[in-house]
Amino acid sequence: MSRRRIALGYAGFGLFALAAIAAGLWWGAARLDAAPPGTPEGEWIRRIVWELRAPRVLTAFWAGAALGLAGSALQALFQNALAEPYTLGVSSGAAFGAALFFALGGASGLGAGGTALAGAAAALFLVQLLVRLSRRPSAEGLILAGAAANAFFGALVSLLMVFAGEELRAIVYWLFGSVAGRSWPTALGLGGLVAAGFVGLYAERRRLDALLFGETAALAVGVDVVTLRRRVAFLASALAAGVVAAAGVIGFVGLVAPHVVRRFGAPMHRHLLPLAALFGGGWLVAADLIARRALAPRELPLGVVTALIGAPLFAWLLVRREALSGDDRDAR
């Protein structure tokens, strides 16, 4: 692949993310062009944008970037283009972890983040175990294992909601996914998590590339596959859990982002990781804009918007059974 195409990729995905952020900051309930700066009305609108809209847009961006990274990592880990935190049940596991914390009367975000990570890791472990135990490991087998994990943790969350009483509605809305009303500390904290997760995964980029050609091939070039799997699983779980703790359960972004980047022609992790993060972030900011504006003043749950677009793509991928390396079939 040419350097030119790569440069084009960074410029294109970067511009897309910037445009989405600019649009997300511009459009909202309070119109920035309604009053000039300096007037009391104008200053108030600018405060609303700075205190409410900016952290919301940034939280959406980082959450999308985290999902893009986690999706890319999980797809390499399982050598399967259908893998992502939502389809593998990792998000459900994280949701159960956090919901359990709140249902037991916990109040601190720290505790919820911790239990979300534990839940995400448990779900991912369960999926890995199922894949390992199944007699004929296959692409479909992984998705079935993910479906099993999803159903199991989803049932546990439903069980919690039966007992949650008055907190029920808060949990339900949180599960649908939303970035409304997020604060600067949330946006910056999630940003830090994404930066660290990116660095952690980027350090493994060549080993992840090797994994795409199968475990045997990776072993043959000297990759410690067991350690790599553990590390990547931890990083992907942490990213997915961070998103769930900050923004709820948001599906299919982790599927769409790496897929689009691979279609563009950048299947190697050196470029796949940063581009999937850029695209995932921009994509979630755009999805949040749709959630806010489509039926204003009503807000759509963010997870509903991403699923409406992501689920058909998932179905299409399932039918096509696209190859992960993406260069053999339609390099365009």
Next chain:
Amino acid sequence: MRRRTSGHRFDAGAVRRAWALALLFGALWLCLGGCQNGPSPGAPPKGADDGADREAAAIRLVDATGAEVALPAPARRVVTLLPSLTETVAAVAGVGPLVGVTANDTYPPEVRTLPTVGDMAVDPERVAALRPDLVLAGRFHGTTVVPALRRLGIPVFVEEENARTFDDVYRTIRNVAALLGEGKRGEALVARLSSRVQAIEKAVRAVPEAERKTAFVLLSPPPDVYTAGGDTFIGAVLRAAGVMNVAEAAEGWPLWSAEDVVRADPDVLLLVVGEGEAKRWIEALRRSPGLSTLRAVRESRVVTIDADRISRPGPRLVEALVEVVRAVYPDVVVPEGVGGG
């Protein structure tokens, strides 16, 4: 495409660097966890006011989450996030102070034309854009909406949305009235409502023990059987009306077993229905294999109660009480309120 991976060995230094970064990652994770506003209904948010406001505040009240809310003057631009709070504002100060409500608000009819700020999910930006000097919210909004508005310095008073008794309703009326600088009108309203409730309770007590009725509350059309437990305001209305609630011992709004309803075979079935839905519900009851066998259904002792009135713990809850008493004990003369309440 070239495969650069083949033949590459990886130096240990890079791995160590990666793990140092992972440590940093962990630290940031703690920060994220510590700072973010997850759905923590029990978390007591800090008051939004700062020192100067605190000195000058004319009105100071502690809300349902324990936060102190201070207003420099009675609120004049109010956004309400729950229909029951909208009705309470309207009852003590009219619709004048209201500048925004939710899409679920229907009463008084004038509020339908006000700007809306969302439904169950409220957009804090939209609330802020209305420049309110007070926002009345429920505990349910405490997770993200309330802290977001307080960051902008907008006073937010959180009320308990699930009143359990009439006293809870009175407390809400007093709080709202105080925040609007209408303390006297609030007291007068509470006095009127409570004397009416007491008079009704007294009248119902005259019904002989043998003629007391049992009732089952249905909050959803069959086949779903959701009901109201004894610790809800609907439970409180039934107690005041001298009606035995089949689900009295239950808490909250449980999903009930139809078999249990058939076994209890209550005298009356109370349907809590929205406008124009009664017919559909009663048809569903008659088709329901279990519930259609109830005496109450066969002998047409199915009573419909206006959902807006009985499911909003506001001033109109007393009207719902009157409705229940008139329907269940038609022979009891319901006393008129003191001062035309």
